[in-house]
Amino acid sequence: MSHDDVLNPKSMPHDPEKATLEGKNKFLGFWFFLGGETVLFASLFGTYLALNGSTQGENTPENLFGLELVFIMTMLLLTSSLTSVYAMYHMKNNDFRKMQTWLGITVLLGVCFLGFEIYEFYHYIHEYGFTFRSSAFGSAFYTLVGFHGGHVLFGLSWIVALMIRNQKRGLNLYNAPKFYIASLYWHFIDVVWVFIFTVVYLMGKVG
């Protein structure tokens, strides 16, 4: 097929993710998608802020949250964003092995984050009896943080699928945009978490 020459040139261009029209479209389309995602999370944040006082009892943000655990989670996710930057750096240098390695580390950090989050939820439910159904605050909290958690899970599955799929054949102009937008998604998740950390946890503890 003539495609192989097009997709596997002798030397990779500087921006392999935007070298083809398909790549450019994916790149731009994904940015638009993230714009929509921003509205989605903005709506969830709005809902949370409207309801975080409706605690119906003892389980207030102040009593529930512990900043130590959340701080570790934040560090994990921030670091994973950094490692995905490294991965993209190696993609641009056409160094597939190193890219895979850094993506692997990213995934590992993401899994740890997710583990902590599950532990956190488990802790609230079993130690405090604080659930999705116990108050409007509970509903808003689990929905906002849970949506983010769901995004983390989806992002992890996506990156892992890409890593396994391309393990044998390496990088080309067809899959480079896919890796790139997956890493964009990962950054977005990280940014959302920074807001969750601030609005939900810090403001909940201090405000």
Place this chain on the structure above:
Amino acid sequence: MRGWMGKFRSLFLFGALAMILSGCGVDNLSALKPKGYGAELLLDLMMISIAIMIFVFVIVMAIYAFVLVRYREKKGQEDVIPKQTEGNKSLEVIWTVIPIILLLVLAVPTVQATFDLADQSTQGDEGVLTVEVTGNQYWWHFNYEGEELATSQDLYIPTNERVYLNMKSSDVIHSFWVPTLAGKMDTNPGENMNTMYLEAYEEGVYWGHCAELCGPSHSLMDFRVIAVSPEEFDQWKEDMRNVDPEAQPETTSAQEGQELFNNNCMSCHAIGGASMGVGPNLTNYANREKIAGVFEPTKENLVDWIVHPDEMKPGNQMPANLVTEEEADKIADYLLELDHSEVGKDLPTQAPDEE
């Protein structure tokens, strides 16, 4: 505020408009026939906006008609190619600036009226009445604050006084609307209480609607506002305070009805007092304008209503067939004897048929 708007109305266009529109609808229901402060203010605002809009519409239609008549393609002109004009800067400026000015003319009284109707400055003052309004599926409860008295469906107010309404809902969102007296306001469940005020200029029975979809019987959630002179209103309050829930009715049938009522209906309905139960407070029931807000106050309708409320107002909470037809007959006798006040009886009850 009303002063300078009143002057506007004397202008010819306004006068003509108001004349035409006031032919619309029946007294005591139509928003175009205001009988109170809010409704009158809003009709003035409507008139200003309609006048501006008609002005714009006439201009647009003049250009439109001219263009359509003048520039139609005629036979034999199929190959003519008109001049390809790009546009015209000054025209663009004109039709940007003039609408902005017209909108400002409308925006000023709009903002004024919006703040005017939200005014609560005198609420809580000595002698200023506040009524707690609660919307329910599908009836209204009116609790007179600080007065230990309450009614359902018929809200009595004094004329020429501001009456504040604190509004909420016990279930879904409703909206309280008496078109001839004032605009509407939603009653929300939970913490979101709203306040508005009514001021009726004339004595009368004013028709009210629920204006927010609230279930199958949304269209049957009517109520009345009965405005009487302040003296009569005081009398009414006096009568209502003196209601003795245990008073013995006159006829035997009604006495049995009272017994039945106490055994079957009291868990939801109260007579006397200011409490709101699961169902409407039935004090002064015989004075009601309508049964359940919409049906003519005949005994036949009342018996039907007691036995088959589900058929008459679909989806309402009152259980059907709680009592038999004969029992309902006696209860109806009892309820129709709950004639607690003479106030308001001389008012023409409903305007509609007169038109």
Place this chain on the structure above:
Amino acid sequence: MSTAVAQKRGLGAAIWDYLTTVDHKKIAHLYLVSGGLFFLIGGLEAMIIRIQLMKPDNDFISAGLYNEMITMHGTTMIFLAAMPLIFALMNAVVPLQIGARDVAFPFLNSLGFWLFLFGGIMLNVSWFTGGAPDAGWTNYAPLSTTSPGHGVDYYVMGLQISGAGTLIGGINFLVTIVNMRAPGMTYMRMPLFTWSTFVTSTLILFAFPALTVGLFLMMFDRMFGSAFFDVALGGNVIIWEHLFWIFGHPEVYILILPLFGAFSDIFSNFSKKRLFGYSAMVFATVLIGFLGFMVWAHHMFTVGMGPIANSIFAVATMAIAVPTGIKIFNWLFTMWGGQIRMTAAMLWSIAFIPSFTIGGMTGVMLAAAAADFQYHDTYFVVGHFHYVIVGGVVFGLFAALHYWWPKMFGKVLNEKLGKWAFWPFFIGFHLTFFIQHFLGLMGMPRRYWVFLEGQGLETGNLISTIGAFFMAIGTVIFLINVVYTSVKGEKAAADPWGVGRTLEWAIPSPPPHYNFVQTPLVRGLDPLWVEKMDGKEGMTPAEPLGDIHMPNASILPFMMSLGLFIAGFGFIYQVDNSAWLIAVFVGMGITLGSMLTRSLKDDLGHHIHKEELEADIKKGVAK
């Protein structure tokens, strides 16, 4: 594979072709047919509503059924009729207008359609499974959260699925317009229909996620016991209203803007003149889009937001009248000095101007916050938004369909029947809705199952019902026209109106599936007109004749949507019986599995070779 080949291979193959197609022109057909069907269903519901309100105290249908009718009429018309019909036009026209061979994401384009269709079917299945949603198309909590049965659950799942499809469609058009324009097609040379598609897509992108969140909260409350709208647990019902209208107000501009674009193209064409004030028109479109996001709370003046918020939203709303006015005047002056040819498309467009002006004016009246205390939730509002949506959107759809029908199907709709359809519809429309303004002011709230005798509302309601029948007659004549044309219509030329100005008229009707044999070179606004004025036959190519790369068909979009459809039922009924969770897992499995397949399996598309193109040119199907 071209259409002709598919037809030769029989019905089964044709169906398979449409199930798997990623060709924007065929997707346009799919949108048109399904949107048209839903339009007829919604119309039928409207007729039932009008019959019920024909006389006072009528009992043609029961109160509960009536609420289901109004809910489904609104929901169907907005989400399942107007939106897909607009998407049909966008798909049929936008790639052609910018000189593209396809959209940016053909696969997602197909996915968007199937999501919409399955969402729409889901919503309508509720009629047969114990009752449709009955809390109004606005679905306010807590009426919706406490509504018995599963009607509202269908609303939530159906709109969630079809809403996702719309969002995907919006992103697709944004990227298509940014990345796929032919050489020389700068932003300020794009036809107004393309411009308005661009702005509309932006609105979709930023408005629909708010609805998505609202629907999720509603879903969690109804199906999983959360407490967002449960005041007993501290919930707040106003959140739904805000989320709904943050979506809902941009939505009305999402509906009207594309038709503004279509009208601009039509006025310019049939006046044989360049659009008057092109840059002002573009600016006005963008401004309307922008302001559309700032005004949602004018639907909530009576909620009790206080005078400050009410005033701000009132003034912001009035401001929208300015760019809208700019548009009206520019249309009038486009015709001024032109050679107006009164085709059926032009007739609908001409009728649009006074109708929409009235709708716009009552819109300004409604914007006056205090006065809205009287108008709100009455027939005045019903009159207003039907003037805007029927007088704007539906007139626009009819105009645009007449105008682009030859490009979509290769045959010109019969002009005489077109005009016969117009008159009863136009007269019926004004009969139905003009009187409703007065009914509202006379004290008739909207969504009333019955009005009582003796309230002075009898005559108005009767007139309104009679008008509705006229509209139905017009619609039927249009349908007859469609059938008549497909049987007897003549084959359309590339530029059947003879006055085509934009790129779609430079290629055959219907175009080959790769649209342009050679990408055209655009030399100005109204590119075809520019070439015509230079005495040329068609566009100058921007590239030599060569192989064309096209995307492959795929069944995966259909499967993904089907999976969500199945999962939707699972979510609805797991409340009654947890065995239904199996449907959730099976459905989500199909969807996620299809997504995984899409991600892992390379789809590099295929090439149409130069020789085939030369053969097509010889046959006259390409140019």
